[in-house]
Amino acid sequence: MIDQYSDGMIEAVVYQRAKLGNDCCGDDYYMVRTSEYFLCAVVDGLGSGREARRAATAATSVIEHNHHLSGQRIIDLCNTALVNKRGVVITIVKIDFKVQKIFYTNVGNTKFSLQMANGNVIRPIPTQGYLSGRKYPLVTQEYTYDNGTLFMVCSDGVSGKLDRELIEAVETSPQLVLTETISKCQPIKDDLTFIVGKL
Numbered sequence: 001m002i003d004q005y006s007d008g009m010i011e012a013v014v015y016q017r018a019k020l021g022n023d024c025c026g027d028d029y030y031m032v033r034t035s036e037y038f039l040c041a042v043v044d045g046l047g048s049g050r051e052a053r054r055a056a057t058a059a060t061s062v063i064e065h066n067h068h069l070s071g072q073r074i075i076d077l078c079n080t081a082l083v084n085k086r087g088v089v090i091t092i093v094k095i096d097f098k099v100q101k102i103f104y105t106n107v108g109n110t111k112f113s114l115q116m117a118n119g120n121v122i123r124p125i126p127t128q129g130y131l132s133g134r135k136y137p138l139v140t141q142e143y144t145y146d147n148g149t150l151f152m153v154c155s156d157g158v159s160g161k162l163d164r165e166l167i168e169a170v171e172t173s174p175q176l177v178l179t180e181t182i183s184k185c186q187p188i189k190d191d192l193t194f195i196v197g198k199l
């Protein structure tokens with residue numbers, strides 16, 4: 001684990017590692033909690049290494065300064081900031097506590113999954129494409145959540161299937177889902193970033 005957040009409403013944990021042999025991870029992430037919402041994002045710079053990281057960081061810096069905006073608007077601004085850089089794929093998850101809704105916005109193969117408290121699993125299919133200053137395919141969805149809802153956002157370095165039994169267990173903590181899932185991922189494949197949270 002490299003980062004975590006926890007209060008009475010939400011807890012979230014983050015893990016990240018570089019592809020084996022690289023000294024720098026080409027992914028970046030961002031996480032913030034305000035009085036009204038929680039926002040987290042995973043950004044995967046195309047390829048790996050420093051250029052990938054530079055593109056990913058350009059996007060997270062836009063998110064850092066604009067997280068009060070909608071996911072779609074933030075992604076628009078990220079796209080503008082990525083002109084003449086490597087592209088990125090991105091998922092932004094914004095959780096509005098007042099209306100009890102999760103707003104999901106995605107471009108490209110960063111994965112998102114929701115395990116609702118009633119057992120329903122939601123796994124939207126990511127769009128094919130990336131941000132690089134040009135027109136891009138975007139998907140946006142909103143979901144009403146209950147207490148106990150588990151959410152996961154990860155880069156494609158998180159391989160294999162998530163352990164359903166583990167995720168469905170009532171007492172499952174974000175930490176447990178994270179450590180169990182990471183232990184099954186092959187480190188040689190790709191940079192990896194994984195955020196798991198529980199409401």
Ligand SMILES: [Mn+2]
Binds near residue numbers: 044155190191
């Ligand atoms: Mn990747």
